[in-house]
Amino acid sequence: MSKITLKNIEKSFNKIKVLNNINFEVPEGKVVSLLGPSGCGKTTTLKIIAGLIKADNGEIFLGDKDITDVPVEKRGAVIVFQDYLLFPHLNIEENIGFGLKMARIPKKEINIQVERMLELVQLKGYNKKYPNELSGGQQQRVALARALAIEPKVLLLDEPFSNLDTKLREDMREFTLEIQRKLNITTILVTHDKEEALMSSDKIAIMLNGEIKQFGTPEELYERPTSIEVADFFGEKNYIGGMVENNMFISDICNLPVEMEDIKKAKAMIKPENIKMYPEGTTGLTGIVASSKYAGERVYYTVLIKGKELKIISQNSKIYKVGESIDIDIEGIKIFKGK
Incomplete structure (x- = not known):
């Protein structure tokens, strides 16, 4: 099973608490959004799940397995950042295959997986192009393909569409969700855009000041907020x-x-x-x-x-x-x- 569960996660930087008692679960194959303003702890939560940051307290489970202290490369979770972070000196097939190469996968298998990913993100034939030759939306698709190439159990999206213009943002969001449904991959989306969260998620966690104020379906949060601060976040x-x-x-x-x-x-x-x-x-x-x-x-x-x-x-x-x-x-x- 690839459901992800966070239990009592806490984190402080320089004695300032940025996450306080974070608890939620993402069922296998579902999409949960972490929705809140900048600085509320969304990205820190994502990095803790990925293993890039260690929590001060709490536990993380992938299925029934405790992965709290499992190294990044063995967690089965991968992040797609808003800045793409493609390697400018590598062509597209090299970017997509980078994680597989680091895992010492045979070159023949890497080539097969790269072609599969290029077809999945509708960039077949772009193998030898470089990131600076692609549009913003195409670069985002390459970043998504690179993440999916290692066949992660959990996909973590850190405001991946925020650098795109409005129309392209909508198109890329729908494109990414279509792939998510096709692969049935457990996904956590970080966003400060309430409409994006409402349209994209099975459930939403409203985060304010390092705490989850309400966790539920989009309809529950919008129609039945449990506090004025949650209600105000939606407009x-x-x-x-x-x-x-x-x-x-x-x-x-x-x-x-x-x-x-x-x-x-x-x-x-x-x-x-x-x-x-x-x-x-x-x-x-x-x-x-x-x-x-x-x-x-x-x-x-x-x-x-x-x-x-x-x-x-x-x-x-x-x-x-x-x-x-x-x-x-x-x-x-x-x-x-x-x-």
Whole structure:
């Protein structure tokens, strides 16, 4: 089995703790993203899994085997970095075959594997070219081929698409995931891009300040965040203070039905896309459009209601003007206690 399991991983540099009690598991053949801002410990976690950095405490298992102290070359895990790190003086077939050569694989077998990898990443015929003759996307594919050539049990991707432009980034992400599914390889993706994590992962670990704040499916994290800091990571939200009484959230702006116990002090989180806009007189909850930003298929509004600004993302074809009176309808809320 090639599932990877981290148990109570901790790491400090110069007495500053950068990882605190990291625990998660990646089932065999699945993709887990480590999602968080720069400096939160994502890449350090990846390097510990690969064996490039030793953890201060904790254990790492590959299947049922403890690989915590296993040397890098025997772990069965390989990293693809965002900077590719191709050898400029080696041609493409030499770059792809480098790891196999270091493992003293016979040259004939190396040639066969290199050809297989070139075909897999759709670069057949590029054997004798050099990295500086390739585009960014082609170089990324070579880096991926080099990693896969040694047939690792775990693929570690450290923001591998961040140096590419938007369209190429999307194409390379889909291309890489297609190969991942084809080879059924256990994969961990490090990213700070929430959309990339949501679209690419079976599960996501939200990392903030060296800790995993929530671990679950993309839908669980986006729809049911367990804290405001996790909710905020997925984009701007609206928050309204109030209380819950008799299955009703009560606030100065509106009262909304909820199914939960009474809470004297609560905060309702409302996603901008969960607020719908209508002509005045429709719902009875009236506000004034304070700002409007047109972005093609959607419009970003700020609406002032009873002294409170609410952010709204609308995909309605009707455009409301600044200063116009409108009604809103709130279609979903999440309640946090004691806020």
